[in-house]
Amino acid sequence: MRIELEKRPRPSTFYAVLSPFIALALTVIVGGIMFWMLGKDPLGALYSFFVEPLLDVWSLHEIAIKAAPLILIGVGLSVCYRSNNWNIGAEGQFIMGAIAGSIVPVVFHDWHSPLVLPLMLIFGMIGGALYAGIPAFLKANMNTNEILSSLMLVYIAQLFLDWIVRGPWRSPEGYNFPVTRNFAPEAVLPEILASGRTNLGFVFAIVAALLIWFMMRYTLKGFEITVLGQSERAGRFAGFSSRRMIWFSMLLSGALAGLAGIAEVSGNINKLQPIISPGYGFTAIIVAFLGRLNPIGVIVAGLVLALTYVGGEAVQLTLSVSDKVTRVFQGLLLFFVLSCDTLILYRIRIVLSGRTAAMAQGGAE
Amino acid sequence: MKKLLLALTTSAAVLGFAAAASAQDKTKICFIYVGSKTDGGWTQAHDIGRQALQAEFGDKIETPFLENVPEGPDAERAIERMARSGCAMVFTTSFGFMDATIKVAEKFPDVKFEHATGFKTAPNVATYNSRFYEGRYIQGQIAAKMSQKGVAGYIASFPIPEVVMGINAFVHGAQSVNPDFKVKVIWANTWFDPGKEADAAKALIDQGVDILTQHTDTTAPMQVAAERGIKAFGQASDMIKAGPETQLTAIVDTWGNYYIKRTKQLMDGTWKSEQIWDGLKDGILTMAPYTNMPDDVKKMAEETEAKIKSGELHPYTGPIKKQDGSEWLKEGETADDQTLLGMNFYIAGVDDKLPQ
Numbered sequence: 001m002r003i004e005l006e007k008r009p010r011p012s013t014f015y016a017v018l019s020p021f022i023a024l025a026l027t028v029i030v031g032g033i034m035f036w037m038l039g040k041d042p043l044g045a046l047y048s049f050f051v052e053p054l055l056d057v058w059s060l061h062e063i064a065i066k067a068a069p070l071i072l073i074g075v076g077l078s079v080c081y082r083s084n085n086w087n088i089g090a091e092g093q094f095i096m097g098a099i100a101g102s103i104v105p106v107v108f109h110d111w112h113s114p115l116v117l118p119l120m121l122i123f124g125m126i127g128g129a130l131y132a133g134i135p136a137f138l139k140a141n142m143n144t145n146e147i148l149s150s151l152m153l154v155y156i157a158q159l160f161l162d163w164i165v166r167g168p169w170r171s172p173e174g175y176n177f178p179v180t181r182n183f184a185p186e187a188v189l190p191e192i193l194a195s196g197r198t199n200l201g202f203v204f205a206i207v208a209a210l211l212i213w214f215m216m217r218y219t220l221k222g223f224e225i226t227v228l229g230q231s232e233r234a235g236r237f238a239g240f241s242s243r244r245m246i247w248f249s250m251l252l253s254g255a256l257a258g259l260a261g262i263a264e265v266s267g268n269i270n271k272l273q274p275i276i277s278p279g280y281g282f283t284a285i286i287v288a289f290l291g292r293l294n295p296i297g298v299i300v301a302g303l304v305l306a307l308t309y310v311g312g313e314a315v316q317l318t319l320s321v322s323d324k325v326t327r328v329f330q331g332l333l334l335f336f337v338l339s340c341d342t343l344i345l346y347r348i349r350i351v352l353s354g355r356t357a358a359m360a361q362g363g364a365e
Numbered sequence: 366m367k368k369l370l371l372a373l374t375t376s377a378a379v380l381g382f383a384a385a386a387s388a389q390d391k392t393k394i395c396f397i398y399v400g401s402k403t404d405g406g407w408t409q410a411h412d413i414g415r416q417a418l419q420a421e422f423g424d425k426i427e428t429p430f431l432e433n434v435p436e437g438p439d440a441e442r443a444i445e446r447m448a449r450s451g452c453a454m455v456f457t458t459s460f461g462f463m464d465a466t467i468k469v470a471e472k473f474p475d476v477k478f479e480h481a482t483g484f485k486t487a488p489n490v491a492t493y494n495s496r497f498y499e500g501r502y503i504q505g506q507i508a509a510k511m512s513q514k515g516v517a518g519y520i521a522s523f524p525i526p527e528v529v530m531g532i533n534a535f536v537h538g539a540q541s542v543n544p545d546f547k548v549k550v551i552w553a554n555t556w557f558d559p560g561k562e563a564d565a566a567k568a569l570i571d572q573g574v575d576i577l578t579q580h581t582d583t584t585a586p587m588q589v590a591a592e593r594g595i596k597a598f599g600q601a602s603d604m605i606k607a608g609p610e611t612q613l614t615a616i617v618d619t620w621g622n623y624y625i626k627r628t629k630q631l632m633d634g635t636w637k638s639e640q641i642w643d644g645l646k647d648g649i650l651t652m653a654p655y656t657n658m659p660d661d662v663k664k665m666a667e668e669t670e671a672k673i674k675s676g677e678l679h680p681y682t683g684p685i686k687k688q689d690g691s692e693w694l695k696e697g698e699t700a701d702d703q704t705l706l707g708m709n710f711y712i713a714g715v716d717d718k719l720p721q
Contacts, residue, residue: 058445058449062442065438065442066438066439066442162554166523166524166720175484175525175526175706175707176524176525176526176707176708176709177460177525177526178523178525182464197441264438268437268438268441269437269438270464271464273436273437273461275435275436275437275461276437277437278435278437278439309439310442313431313442313443313446314446316431316432317429317431317446317447317450320429320430322401322402322432323401323431323432323433324401
């Protein structure tokens with residue numbers, strides 16, 4: 001006996017729309033049981049997790065801040081994945097973008113000009129794109145697996161950042177602690193509303209998502225991405241080059257990850273330090289898939305994931321549970337969303353073929 | 366479904382308010398941890414301190430905490446969340462929380478903040494740290510007495526002043542007993558990684574050291590030392606369980622005494638922003654029992670500890686030469702705190718090149 005996933009001939013649109021809600025309901029039920037088993041009030045926990053963060057202007061801002069890098073990286077990755085290029089190294093491109101963008105405020109810290117910030121953002125994008133260019137070059141010219149090369153480059157980026165903040169860029173005023181000097185005010189992304197600390201980074205994220213949505217939907221480039229992603233051969237017949245697509249999708253996702261990196265460093269951290277990302281580049285992979293590789297979906301998914309982080313903290317504090325519990329809860333949500341999606345596209349078939357049964361028996365003897 | 370949801374949320378809201386109301390009369394003393402409260406090292410030591418604080422004041426206070434808070438924008442949110450939830454005082458227990466603490470403190474002038482191991486203060490932000498180097502000096506003396514070869518191994522984390530200060534204090538203590546004593550250093554570049562720490566321990570032992578000490582948080586080096594039959598010192602917590610025949614002593618972080626002191630001051634209204642750097646005499650660190658050593662060594666260690674506590678002995682008393690041979694402290698001169706807190710050089714006797 002074995003279990004097979006069989007593609008449904010016609011997936012139900014009704015359930016496709018309903019699926020996220022079913023997933024949410026299942027998460028709430030199982031999560032509630034988990035909190036109850038821990039001896040915590042399940043209703044209070046769910047309230048802190050999903051509702052409380054939405055009632056407070058302050059925490060809405062915090063959700064936007066947390067979601068911005070996830071959305072920015074996620075939309076880039078969605079283009080990449082649609083075109084069948086698997087950039088797993090957005091975390092590294094995020095870091096390299098942050099470093100490249102920080103050249104201006106760290107190395108030329110005496111230069112004060114309104115040009116500082118735009119230059120930082122451009123450098124950030126170039127840094128991220130160049131770093132994504134390495135796996136793109138390797139794949140386009142040597143057919144190297146980009147999943148491995150882009151992932152490995154993450155560790156190099158992390159160690160490079162570690163070295164640069166302990167070595168050449170270490171702040172002279174920082175008692176030798178591994179941080180760069182703080183960015184000057186003109187190198188800091190401005191906040192957009194008086195009511196909280198959401199900065200321009202969130203605007204970048206939304207604009208990027210809309211632009212890419214437009215590109216995917218209304219331009220030839222978008223069509224090219226989809227065709228090449230689904231069938232390289234068909235794309236070739238249409239005159240599309242899969243080699244150029246490798247470059248395009250990798251550089252685009254790298255540039256967006258780099259922009260996310262410099263926006264995060266400029267807007268929220270205001271300096272470089274050994275660790276600047278709690279894994280945004282990897283979480284964004286989840287966001288991209290949760291948003292079904294659709295830029296608008298990515299916005300929603302980024303906000304939902306950000307909500308689970310902010311809500312997770314609220315639960316930790318109000319119920320004094322370990323942060324592991326909130327991670328499990330996050331995991332439950334992702335598990336149910338992805339499995340609901342899978343079951344809409346596929347159905348489970350239990351295969352009881354005589355031959356395999358006989359073989360299994362033969363093996364046992 | 367909609368009705369059910371409404372019912373759920375309202376009942377939850379009521380519960381929430383009820384909980385908030387009952388918490389009104391308790392003072393909230395809050396904690397932000399960089400690691401897990403059961404990490405066996407740095408964060409656990411702070412959590413034990415928090416528990417001691419809770420036990421001291423019982424029903425009068427609440428001590429909520431957030432753990433595994435990354436240093437960066439998440440820290441600012443976590444600290445602000447604490448301040449918003451009605452904390453009277455917030456302890457932020459990692460160096461990397463410094464700028465976030467200062468930023469949030471500006472927005473909440475009525476909340477007191479205490480930042481561990483930092484150097485920036487504000488009217489409502491104090492810093493606190495422990496003079497770990499006092500314990501390192503005692504360990505150095507013990508090492509010099511116990512070592513056959515006159516070489517100790519030191520597993521270091523990151524080349525920041527705190528760690529360099531510890532290495533130098535250890536060497537200086539050892540040289541006060543044996544002027545030719547040497548220390549070999551391996552930089553593990555981690556605070557917490559059992560695998561790397563164990564590898565570093567093995568490498569040092571293979572290079573011929575017969576005493577091991579560490580400025581990283583796991584018991585892995587202690588276990589390696591036990592396997593190889595050499596002696597070692599514990600770090601942050603009493604690690605005697607990992608090496609009953611191995612541990613000579615350990616520097617135990619007893620933050621609880623400090624947390625109790627500051628909470629009392631907060632309640633009396635005598636709290637003020639300071640840069641506090643407490644030592645053995647204040648009980649912010651204590652030495653684990655001196656074990657696995659002859660009585661005369663134990664006696665020496667206890668005497669040194671008493672002298673440091675009474676102020677008779679400053680571990681950094683000259684003459685001390687820097688590694689390059691130049692003079693740092695003259696005969697009888699003691700190091701000032703500013704130099705120690707920014708220490709970025711080795712003293713003579715360290716067999717290593719300081720990463721720059």
